[in-house]
Amino acid sequence: MESTQPSRLTAIALTFMAVIWVSPFSWLILNAFNPLSTGQLEIPSVVGLDNFGEAISGNAGRQFVNSMLIAAGTATLSVVVGISAAYPLSRLKIPGRNAFLWALVLLRMLPAAGVLVPLYFTAQRTGLLNQLGVIIALTILNLPFTLLLLKNFFDTVPIELEEAAYVEGASLFQIVTRIVLPMSRAGIAVVWFFSFTGAWNEFLLPLIFARVQDAFPMSVGLYAAFGQQGAINYGFLTAFSIIYAAPAVGVYFLLRRNMNTGFAGVGVKG
Amino acid sequence: MSDVTLRGIRKSYGALEVVHGVDLDIKSGEFVVFVGPSGCGKSTLLRMIAGLEPITGGEISIGGRVVNDVPSPQRGIAMVFQSYALYPHMSVYENMAFGLKLAKTPKAEVDQRVREAARILQIEAYLDRMPKALSGGQRQRVAIGRAIVRDPKVFLFDEPLSNLDASLRAQTRVEIAKLHDTLDATMIYVTHDQVEAMTLADRIVVLNSGRIEQVGTPLELYREPVNTFVAGFIASQRMNFIDVSATGNGLQLPGKKMLALSHPQLSQVRTLGVRPEHLELADATTADLSGKLAVIEQFGEYALAYVELPSGEAITIKLEGAPDLQLHDTIHIKVPVGVIHLFDEAGRALR
Numbered sequence: 001m002e003s004t005q006p007s008r009l010t011a012i013a014l015t016f017m018a019v020i021w022v023s024p025f026s027w028l029i030l031n032a033f034n035p036l037s038t039g040q041l042e043i044p045s046v047v048g049l050d051n052f053g054e055a056i057s058g059n060a061g062r063q064f065v066n067s068m069l070i071a072a073g074t075a076t077l078s079v080v081v082g083i084s085a086a087y088p089l090s091r092l093k094i095p096g097r098n099a100f101l102w103a104l105v106l107l108r109m110l111p112a113a114g115v116l117v118p119l120y121f122t123a124q125r126t127g128l129l130n131q132l133g134v135i136i137a138l139t140i141l142n143l144p145f146t147l148l149l150l151k152n153f154f155d156t157v158p159i160e161l162e163e164a165a166y167v168e169g170a171s172l173f174q175i176v177t178r179i180v181l182p183m184s185r186a187g188i189a190v191v192w193f194f195s196f197t198g199a200w201n202e203f204l205l206p207l208i209f210a211r212v213q214d215a216f217p218m219s220v221g222l223y224a225a226f227g228q229q230g231a232i233n234y235g236f237l238t239a240f241s242i243i244y245a246a247p248a249v250g251v252y253f254l255l256r257r258n259m260n261t262g263f264a265g266v267g268v269k270g
Numbered sequence: 271m272s273d274v275t276l277r278g279i280r281k282s283y284g285a286l287e288v289v290h291g292v293d294l295d296i297k298s299g300e301f302v303v304f305v306g307p308s309g310c311g312k313s314t315l316l317r318m319i320a321g322l323e324p325i326t327g328g329e330i331s332i333g334g335r336v337v338n339d340v341p342s343p344q345r346g347i348a349m350v351f352q353s354y355a356l357y358p359h360m361s362v363y364e365n366m367a368f369g370l371k372l373a374k375t376p377k378a379e380v381d382q383r384v385r386e387a388a389r390i391l392q393i394e395a396y397l398d399r400m401p402k403a404l405s406g407g408q409r410q411r412v413a414i415g416r417a418i419v420r421d422p423k424v425f426l427f428d429e430p431l432s433n434l435d436a437s438l439r440a441q442t443r444v445e446i447a448k449l450h451d452t453l454d455a456t457m458i459y460v461t462h463d464q465v466e467a468m469t470l471a472d473r474i475v476v477l478n479s480g481r482i483e484q485v486g487t488p489l490e491l492y493r494e495p496v497n498t499f500v501a502g503f504i505a506s507q508r509m510n511f512i513d514v515s516a517t518g519n520g521l522q523l524p525g526k527k528m529l530a531l532s533h534p535q536l537s538q539v540r541t542l543g544v545r546p547e548h549l550e551l552a553d554a555t556t557a558d559l560s561g562k563l564a565v566i567e568q569f570g571e572y573a574l575a576y577v578e579l580p581s582g583e584a585i586t587i588k589l590e591g592a593p594d595l596q597l598h599d600t601i602h603i604k605v606p607v608g609v610i611h612l613f614d615e616a617g618r619a620l621r
Contacts, residue, residue, distance in 0.1 A: 163322050164355035168369030168420065169343035178368075182359045 028238050037235035051239035060240060062214060063221035066131065067200055070217050071247070073135040074142065074199035075192045081139060082146035082191060087176060089147065090154035101151065104144035112141055113204060123209060134209045138199045146191050153187030154180060193251045200247055218244045272298045272333045272346070272423035272456045274319065280327035281314050281480075289314055289480040291328065296473075298333075301450050301457045305467040305503070306477035313428055315477070316460045320349050320426050333423055348417035349426040352433065354409045356401040356416075362388075363397040366416045387418040390452065391445075407438045414449070427459040431466060443469055464504055468492070476500050498541060498617035507546040507574065509611070510585050512559075514542045523605075524581035527558050531607060535620045543611035546574065546588040550604045557602030559585060568592055577601045 023041065031037040032051050034044030056064060089097055123133040157180050165175045181188065203219040210216060216224065222244060225237055274296040281289035289311040296302050304312040317323040319330060321342030330337050337345050356365050363384055370380045388394045391411045401409055410430060417425055427446075431439045447470055450457055461467055467474045468488045476483040476491065476499070484491060484500045495501035501509045514521040516539045520530040523542075533539070554560070561579040573593055577585045587603060595601070612620040 158353065158355065160351045160353050160355040161357060164349070164351060164416075165357075165368070167320060167322070167342045167347070167349050168416075169372045170368075174372060179357060183357075185359075 028241060031234050032238035032242050034235060037238065039232065039234035051235040052243070054236050055239040055243055059213065060218075060221060060236075063216050063218045064243065066206075066210075066215060067217035067219070067244075070131055070134050070138070070202070070206065071196045071200040073131075074138040075196035077135055077139045078142045078146045078195040079188055079192050081143065082150045083176075083181070083188070085143075086147050086150035087154055087180065090151045091159075101144075101148055105148060108141070108144040116204070116208065119205075120208060129209050129211065131206075131210060131215055134202075134206050135199075137205055137209070138195075138202060142195050142198065146195065149191055150184070150187055153184040157183050190255065193255045197248050197251050273331075274424060274456060274458065275331045276315075276319075276328065277330075278328035279315065279318060279325060279330065281311070281318060281323065282326045287326075287480065289318075289326075292480075292482055294475060294482065294485065296456060296458065298456055299454050301459065301470060301472045302475060303467040303471035303473075304458065304460045304475045304477055305462065305464055306483075307503075308462060309479075310477040311480040312460045312462075312477045316426055316428055316458060319424075319458065320347055321345050322349075346423040347426055348420045348422035348424075349428065350413050350417050350430045352429040354401075354413040354430075354433075356409055356412055358401050360400075361397070362393065362399055362401065362404070362412050362415075365401065365412055366397075366419050369416070369420050383419045383421070384415075387415040390418065390449070391415045406434050407442060410434065410442060414446075418449075418453070423456065425453075425455055425457040427457065429461055430459075431461070432463070439466075446470060465506060468504065468506075474504070476503060494619070494621075495543075495611065496619050498543065498613050501543050501611055501613075501619070505545060507586060507588055509543045509545050510549070511613075512542045512544070512583060512585070514539060516540075523558055524579050524583060525559060525561075529558055529605060529607065533612065533620065535612075535614070538614040539612045539620060540615045541613040541617070542605075543613060544605055544609065546586040548606060548609040549585070549587040550606060551587070551589070551593075552602045552604035554600075554602050556604060558605040559603040560600055561585065561603075563595055563597055563599050563601050566595055566597065575601065577603065 027041045030041065030044060031039065033047050033049070034042075035046055035048045035050040036044070037051065054060065088094070089101065094100075119137055120129075123129050123137065126133075128136060161179055161183075162175050165179050170178065200217075201219065202217075203223070206215075206217045207220050207223075210220070218240070222237075222240060225240060226232060274294075276292050276294040279289060279292040280287060292315060294302075304315060306312050314323060318325050319332075321337070321340065325338055332345055332347070357368065360368065366384045366387060367380050370383065375383075384397070385394070388397055391414060393408065393411050393415060396404060396408060396412070401412065404412065410433075413430070430446075431442055434442060443466060446459075450470075459466070459470060471488055473485060473487055474491055475485050478499050484496045486494075488504075491500060491504045495504060495509075498511060502511070512524065514523055514529075516522070516536050517528070519532065520528045521536075521539060521542060523529055529542075552558075559577075559579060561577040563575055564578045564584070565576040567574040567576075570592060572591070573589045573595075575587045575589060575593070575595060577587060579585060585603065587601075614620055
């Protein structure tokens with residue numbers, strides 16, 4: 001029975017790894033569903049959704065809505081601005097367009113905190129120290145990535161399809177909305193979901209821009225929840241964390257489905 | 271009326287001129303094929319007629335109206351692209367109805383015209399399929415169907431068969447010929463394949479380096495090519511060209527044989543052209559040319575024999591049936607005087 005030796009060792013090692021990985025999550029889930037949570041890793045005596053109720057009502061609910069607004073707003077604005085800029089970049093022979101795109105990417109590599117001060121003063125002067133300001137600032141920071149990705153997707157739409165549509169009488173707007181965009185669905189979905197999660201996870205900008213409690217998104221709310229009630233309410237905190245993490249999981253599955261069905265390219269050969 | 275007239279058409283990309291003044295009259299209902307090697311400007315010319323490329327100089331008119339500044343959709347043309355350019359996210363029906371819907375055609379009429387085109391092309395069964403679920407030949411039909419539903423005055427085909435395999439190409443060729451007969455529309459067809467040109471065209475336009483070399487019916491081009499380029503390009507087996515020198519009463523062939531001949535411009539002849547199918551086998555005493563058989567290709571109904579002359583020139587002969595010839599044997603060839611073509615130093619035909 002020599003052959004079982006390594007697999008038993010592997011099994012033990014894997015179990016060990018699994019325990020290490022799983023225990024924080026099980027702590028999170030056990031506490032979230034335990035209305036009498038104490039912050040210990042224990043099997044709850046009562047199971048209930050009270051913590052979740054607390055985490056979506058009042059201030060916390062307000063923060064969920066704020067997060068959704070910021071994330072969906074940023075994602076949508078990124079896609080709209082990205083499409084309008086990436087299409088000409090893909091189709092027109094603009095001198096130095098690649099240098100321009102890569103310069104944008106270089107700018108994106110710089111840490112966001114590095115441009116925080118000028119961003120803040122710009123927002124202050126233009127009266128945008130609010131959620132709209134957060135959306136605009138995040139869109140601007142997203143744009144290099146958005147542009148590059150969408151341009152690459154538009155590049156894969158054969159120019160002959162646009163020519164065919166043009167000969168058939170389509171205006172530029174009709175060509176873009178009825179040929180190019182439907183064929184770039186996957187790319188647009190990727191950009192939207194990535195921008196959405198990026199904005200959802202964003203902490204620094206909302207913290208600095210939205211300085212009133214009512215405007216805080218969940219990321220800031222989570223930070224503020226520590227020590228707010230004197231003692232830490234672990235049940236509330238864990239339920240809040242789960243709700244905060246849920247969109248990322250959802251986006252993952254949506255994205256996967258979209259990536260599988262989105263590429264509608266059709267080859268020339270039969 | 272859907273004549274197409276080209277007057278002094280030029281096209282430049284920056285300082286590089288690729289089409290150098292093309293004049294051409296295409297009559298209503300005519301099937302004209304532009305043929306030439308890659309880079310000869312045939313596709314560019316077609317795209318200028320389609321309105322997809324701006325014209326650098328000259329004048330294009332369709333149906334008597336100058337269309338230089340008329341946008342493509344208003345020119346009354348429909349184009350079939352080499353890659354078919356079907357919209358992959360739309361069904362066959364939607365692909366065919368796209369142009370009509372853009373033109374705000376009533377729904378009932380769209381439906382009637384799409385179904386009529388589908389019937390002509392026998393693609394009624396695929397109307398609900400997506401393009402990626404079709405074979406190459408079916409996609410080709412949909413692309414043609416998309417052109418038919420718009421009922422254009424002029425059909426433009428840009429190498430529509432080059433992505434099909436050989437048997438399907440022959441089949442589709444016949445269908446396009448039938449379609450032209452049914453629709454009675456003007457058709458302009460671009461190809462680099464001289465077989466398509468010969469079989470489909472009412473008239474062939476042979477292009478080379480942005481210039482028209484010759485315009486004529488397939489048989490005119492076959493029988494009376496104006497220069498060595500056209501002579502070498504048209505017909506399935508390339509014409510043989512043999513360097514000759516003129517003497518007082520004939521032509522000096524390689525191998526020191528004389529070809530007795532009288533011609534008013536005999537002294538200018540530099541090249542003798544003769545098609546492989548016009549050469550005949552002979553015996554050593556009557557032969558005009560002799561050489562070693564380098565390769566023989568047997569097709570059953572005919573054979574192509576490639577003969578190397580001692581001077582190094584290679585001659586192709588097309589022989590009926592399946593001749594019993596051995597490789598490296600000496601082959602004796604007779605050049606019948608009645609079917610030869612004579613060219614001067616610049617490659618122009620002498621008549």
